[in-house]
Amino acid sequence: MKQLLPGLILLLWASLCSSCSPTPAETSSTIRIRWARDPENLDPLIVDNPSANETINLLHCSLLQASEAARGYTPWLAAAMPTTQALNDSLLLITYQIRPEATWDNGSPVLARDVAFTLKVMNCPGLPIEIAQAHYGVIRDIRLDPQDSRRFTLVCVGQDVGTSGDYAILPEYALDPQGKLRTVSVPELRRQQQPALAAEFARRYQSLELARHPERAPGCGPYRLVKWQNGRSLTLQRKTSWWADKLSAPPAVLQAFPERLTFQVIPDAATATLALRRGELDLYSLMPAGEFARLQQSATDTQRLQFHTIDSYQFLTASFNVRRPALQNRLTRQALTHLFNVPALIQASQQGAAYPSVSLISPRLKPYYNDSLPLPDFNPAQAVQLLQQAGWQRSATGSWLRGTTAQPVLLKLSVSYRAGEPSFETAALQFRAAATALGIPVELRPTEPSLLSRQVRAGETDILINNLSGQPFSYDFTSLLHSSSVGVSNFTGFSNPAADNLIEQLVATQQPARKIILLRRFQRLLAQERPFTVLYFLKYRIAATRRLGHIPVTGLKPGYEAARIRPLPLPVQ
Amino acid sequence: MSRVRVAGFGKRKVLASGWLAGILVAAFLAPTSIPTPDLLHTTQAPFQAGHWLGTDPQGLDVGVSLLQGSRTVVLSSVPAAILTLLLGAVLGSAAGFWRNRALTTVARVAVAVLVAGLGLLFLPQLLAFPLLGSMLLVAAGALMYWPLRRAAWAQRSVAVPLDSLLMGAVNLLDSIPILILVIGVAAMQRPSATGTIALLALTCWTTAARIMRTTTLQIAARPYVEAARMVGLTNFQLLRRHIWPNTWPLLALQLPLTVAALIGLETTLSFLGVGFSPDIPSWGKLLSTVRQAPTAWWLALWPGLALAGTIVSLHSLAGLGANRSDVTK
Numbered sequence: 043m044k045q046l047l048p049g050l051i052l053l054l055w056a057s058l059c060s061s062c063s064p065t066p067a068e069t070s071s072t073i074r075i076r077w078a079r080d081p082e083n084l085d086p087l088i089v090d091n092p093s094a095n096e097t098i099n100l101l102h103c104s105l106l107q108a109s110e111a112a113r114g115y116t117p118w119l120a121a122a123m124p125t126t127q128a129l130n131d132s133l134l135l136i137t138y139q140i141r142p143e144a145t146w147d148n149g150s151p152v153l154a155r156d157v158a159f160t161l162k163v164m165n166c167p168g169l170p171i172e173i174a175q176a177h178y179g180v181i182r183d184i185r186l187d188p189q190d191s192r193r194f195t196l197v198c199v200g201q202d203v204g205t206s207g208d209y210a211i212l213p214e215y216a217l218d219p220q221g222k223l224r225t226v227s228v229p230e231l232r233r234q235q236q237p238a239l240a241a242e243f244a245r246r247y248q249s250l251e252l253a254r255h256p257e258r259a260p261g262c263g264p265y266r267l268v269k270w271q272n273g274r275s276l277t278l279q280r281k282t283s284w285w286a287d288k289l290s291a292p293p294a295v296l297q298a299f300p301e302r303l304t305f306q307v308i309p310d311a312a313t314a315t316l317a318l319r320r321g322e323l324d325l326y327s328l329m330p331a332g333e334f335a336r337l338q339q340s341a342t343d344t345q346r347l348q349f350h351t352i353d354s355y356q357f358l359t360a361s362f363n364v365r366r367p368a369l370q371n372r373l374t375r376q377a378l379t380h381l382f383n384v385p386a387l388i389q390a391s392q393q394g395a396a397y398p399s400v401s402l403i404s405p406r407l408k409p410y411y412n413d414s415l416p417l418p419d420f421n422p423a424q425a426v427q428l429l430q431q432a433g434w435q436r437s438a439t440g441s442w443l444r445g446t447t448a449q450p451v452l453l454k455l456s457v458s459y460r461a462g463e464p465s466f467e468t469a470a471l472q473f474r475a476a477a478t479a480l481g482i483p484v485e486l487r488p489t490e491p492s493l494l495s496r497q498v499r500a501g502e503t504d505i506l507i508n509n510l511s512g513q514p515f516s517y518d519f520t521s522l523l524h525s526s527s528v529g530v531s532n533f534t535g536f537s538n539p540a541a542d543n544l545i546e547q548l549v550a551t552q553q554p555a556r557k558i559i560l561l562r563r564f565q566r567l568l569a570q571e572r573p574f575t576v577l578y579f580l581k582y583r584i585a586a587t588r589r590l591g592h593i594p595v596t597g598l599k600p601g602y603e604a605a606r607i608r609p610l611p612l613p614v615q
Numbered sequence: 616m617s618r619v620r621v622a623g624f625g626k627r628k629v630l631a632s633g634w635l636a637g638i639l640v641a642a643f644l645a646p647t648s649i650p651t652p653d654l655l656h657t658t659q660a661p662f663q664a665g666h667w668l669g670t671d672p673q674g675l676d677v678g679v680s681l682l683q684g685s686r687t688v689v690l691s692s693v694p695a696a697i698l699t700l701l702l703g704a705v706l707g708s709a710a711g712f713w714r715n716r717a718l719t720t721v722a723r724v725a726v727a728v729l730v731a732g733l734g735l736l737f738l739p740q741l742l743a744f745p746l747l748g749s750m751l752l753v754a755a756g757a758l759m760y761w762p763l764r765r766a767a768w769a770q771r772s773v774a775v776p777l778d779s780l781l782m783g784a785v786n787l788l789d790s791i792p793i794l795i796l797v798i799g800v801a802a803m804q805r806p807s808a809t810g811t812i813a814l815l816a817l818t819c820w821t822t823a824a825r826i827m828r829t830t831t832l833q834i835a836a837r838p839y840v841e842a843a844r845m846v847g848l849t850n851f852q853l854l855r856r857h858i859w860p861n862t863w864p865l866l867a868l869q870l871p872l873t874v875a876a877l878i879g880l881e882t883t884l885s886f887l888g889v890g891f892s893p894d895i896p897s898w899g900k901l902l903s904t905v906r907q908a909p910t911a912w913w914l915a916l917w918p919g920l921a922l923a924g925t926i927v928s929l930h931s932l933a934g935l936g937a938n939r940s941d942v943t944k
Contacts, residue, residue, distance in 0.1 A: 390655070468657075472654060474649060475652060
C-alpha cells in the first residue's frame with residue numbers, strides 16, 4: 043500500500059494537470075474534419091469519391107471552379123471567364139488566359155503548355171482515362187497562342203463552357219520533365235497515332251503510383267499532402283509561400299487560411315458525433331438529422347458548437363443495376379420504386395428536413411424541374427400490377443418468377459449501402475419490409491465503403507442506396523447515364539439510345555429555353571426507365587466548433603469550403 | 616442449516632431454469648416474418664400503445680427484436696457451444712490418452728494431414744464457404760497421400776506427438792485474446808451464419824480441450840484402465856467404456872458456461888458490427904443502436920437485462936451442477 047500511494051498521487055496530479063491544460067485542438071491551427079470514407083485513390087485521373095475530390099481541389103487548381111454564390115463557374119487559375127466563339131454547329135472555341143501570378147512549387151509559371159499536357163494525359167492510351175473521358179471527352183484539341191504562353195484556345199464539342207475548365211491542371215515539369223508529350227497533339231493521342239510514345243509515357247506515369255503518392259505530382263493549389271494513413275486520416279499542410287499570397291485582394295476561390303487540415307475517416311455516424319462532442323473533431327458535415335437535433339438541444343453542445351443548415355444539390359437514390367436479369371425490365375424498376383415510402387423516410391431519417399423530387403434535378407431549380415411528373419408514391423398494390431405487367435408471376439410458394447419453366451428468373455434482390463449510415467439503413471429496412479410483404483426476398487448488405495466501391499464498379503450490386511450530388515450549373519449527365527460510360531462511371535449500367543441522344547443534345551445546347559425543354563424531356567424519360575429513383579434531396583447539416591469562426595457553407599458538396607475557414611485567434615492568456 | 620441451503624438451492628435453480636425456459640419459449644414464439652419499421656415512431660420511449668418496450672432509431676419494435684434475438688441466441692450459441700465442447704473433447708481426450716508416443720502412423724498419412732492443416736492458414740476464406748473449404752482441405756491431403764504411395768520413406772511408421780501438438784495449439788490460441796482473434800478473422804471476410812458458428816467453435820475450444828486432457832490423463836493412469844488394457848481391450852474400447860463415461864460429466868458441466876461465454880462473444884461481435892449479417896436480429900445489434908440514440912435508455916436496458924439474466928442463469932446452473940458432482944473423486 044505504501045508503494046501504491048505515491049503512484050496514486052502521481053496519477054492524480056497528472057490527471058489534474060491534463061484536465062487544466064488546454065487540449066491540443068485549442069492551441070493548434072489544425073482544423074480536423076470528418077470524412078465518411080477514405081479517398082482511396084488520389085491519382086487526379088481517378089477521382090471517384092467525395093473525399094478524393096475534396097483533396098484534389100486543395101492540392102491542385104482548375105481553370106474554373108463551380109460557385110454557388112456566382113450561380114455558375116468562376117475563374118480560378120484562369121484570369122477571367124473564357125471567351126467563346128462558335129466554329130460551326132457542333133464545335134466551340136473557348137479561349138482562356140492563365141493568371142500571370144500562378145506558379146508551380148518550383149517557381150516556374152503555370153503556362154498554357156501545362157494545360158495542353160494535362161489534356162494529353164487525359165487522352166493518353168494506356169492510362170486509366172475512362173473517368174476523364176466520360177467527363178471531359180468533349181475537349182477535342184488545344185491551340186496554344188504563339189504570342190502569349192499563358193493563352194490558349196480549346197476546341198470543344200458542345201456548348202458547356204464550365205466543363206472545359208473543371209479539371210486539375212497537372213505539372214508538366216514533374217511528370218514529363220523532358221517534354222516528350224509536346225511532340226504529339228491531343229487528336230493524335232485520341233486516334234492512338236503515337237502508340238510507342240504514349241506507351242512509354244503511360245509506363246512512366248504509372249510507375250509514379252500517384253494513387254498513393256500524390257506528392258509526386260505537386261499541384262499549384264494551396265496545400266500539400268504531409269500524411270495519409272489509409273482508412274484513418276489525411277493531413278494537408280498549407281504551402282508557406284503559395285502564389286496567390288502575392289495577390290493584394292485574392293478572390294474567394296484563391297483564399298486559403300487554415301495552416302493545417304486533417305481529415306479523419308470515421309465511417310460510423312454515431313462515432314463521428316461522439317468524436318465531435320469530445321473535441322476530437324472540429325467540423326462534421328452531412329450529420330444525421332437526429333444527431334444534429336440532439337446536439338442543438340443540448341446546452342453543453344450549443345455552447346461549444348455552431349450549427350448550419352443549407353439546401354444542397356445532393357440526393358438520396360436507390361439505383362438499380364439494370365444489367366441484372368431481374369432488373370432489366372423498366373416496369374420491374376418502376377414497381378420497385380413504389381415500395382419506397384418517401385414521406386415516411388424523410389420524416390424518420392431527416393426529421394422532415396428534406397424534399398422529394400421526381401428526378402435528379404432539384405425542385406428548387408424551378409425552370410428545369412419537371413413538375414408535371416407525379417412524385418412516386420408508396421403503393422404496393424400498384425407495384426404488384428406493374429410486376430405482373432413486366433411478366434412476373436407469383437408461384438405457389440409466394441415467390442415471383444419470370445421466364446421459361448426451364449430457366450425461370452427469380453425476383454430476389456440484395457440492397458447494398460455504406461455501413462454505418464443511418465439514413466441508408468432506414469431506407470433499406472423500409473424497402474425490405476415492403477418487398478418481403480409482397481413475397482420478394484431482399485438481402486441487406488451494409489458494406490465497408492472501399493469494398494462497396496469495388497462492388498459497384500464490378501457491377502456486383504442489385505440495388506444500391508447512396509447519395510449522389512449534382513451541380514446546378516452543368517447539365518452533363520454523360521458520366522452518370524450515357525451508354526459510353528457503362529463500366530466506368532455509369533454504375534447502373536443504363537444504356538438507352540434515346541437517353542444518349544438527349545444527353546448529347548443537352549451538352550451541345552447553351553440556349554436556356556432549349557435546355558429547359560430537353561431537361562424536362564430527359565426527366566420524363568428517366569421516370570419511365572427508372573435506372574434509379576430519387577428518394578429525396580438533402581439539406582447539408584454542419585456542426586463545427588465555435589473556435590472556427592464563420593464557416594463558409596455551400597450547397598455544393600461537401601457543404602463547406604475548408605480552405606476559407608479562418609479559425610478565430612485564441613484569447614491572450 | 617442444510618434445509619436453508621436446499622431451499623436456496625431450489626429457488627436459484629427454479630429461477631435460472633425458469634428464465635432459460637422463458638428464453639426457449641420466446642425463441643420459438645418469436646415472429647419469423649421480417650418486421651416492418653414504424654417510421655412515424657422512431658426512437659419511441661417504452662410503455663406506449665403499439666410498442667410497449669419502445670422502438671429503435673430505425674422504427675423497429677424493441678420487443679419483437681428481443682424475441683427474435685432470443686432465437687438467434689438459441690440457434691447460434693447453443694450449437695456453437697456443443698461444437699466447441701465436442702471439438703475440445705475429442706482433441707483433449709486423444710492428447711491425454713495417446714500423449715506423444717502411443718499413436719503411430721505411416722509417414723505419408725502424417726504428410727497428408729500436415730498439408731491439409733496448412734490449409735487452415737486460409738481460415739477466413741474457408742469459413743466463408745465451409746463445405747467447399749472442407750472439401751478442398753481433404754482434396755489437398757489426398758493429393759499428397761496418393762503420390763507418396765511408392766516412396767519407401769513414406770511407408771515408415773512415425774509417432775504422432777499428439778499431446779505436444781495440441782498443447783502448442785492451445786497455448787497459441789490462448790496467447791491471443793479471443794475477441795481480437797475473432798474480430799480479425801471476421802473483419803477479413805464476413806462469415807455466413809454457419810461460418811460464424813464455426814468461427815466461434817474453432818476459437819473457443821481450448822478450455823474444453825485442457826479440461827478433457829487433464830481428466831483423461833488422470834483416469835488413464837488408474838489401475839482398472841491398466842487392467843482392462845491387459846485384458847486386451849483396444850484403444851477405442853478403452854476410451855468408450857472406461858475413459859469417456861468418467862469424463863463426460865465434466866464436459867456437461869462446462870456446457871452452460873460455454874454457452875454463456877459464446878452468447879457474450881456473439882453479442883460483442885454484433886455490437887461491433889462484425890457478427891451476423893443485418894438480416895439476423897440479435898441482442899448485440901439491438902444494443903448497438905443505442906449509439907445512434909444515446910438518450911434512449913430502453914435500447915440498452917432491455918437487451919442488457921436479457922443478456923445479463925441469461926448469462927447469470929447459465930452460470931447458476933453450472934455452479935449448482937458443480938456442487939452436486941465431482942467426477943475426479
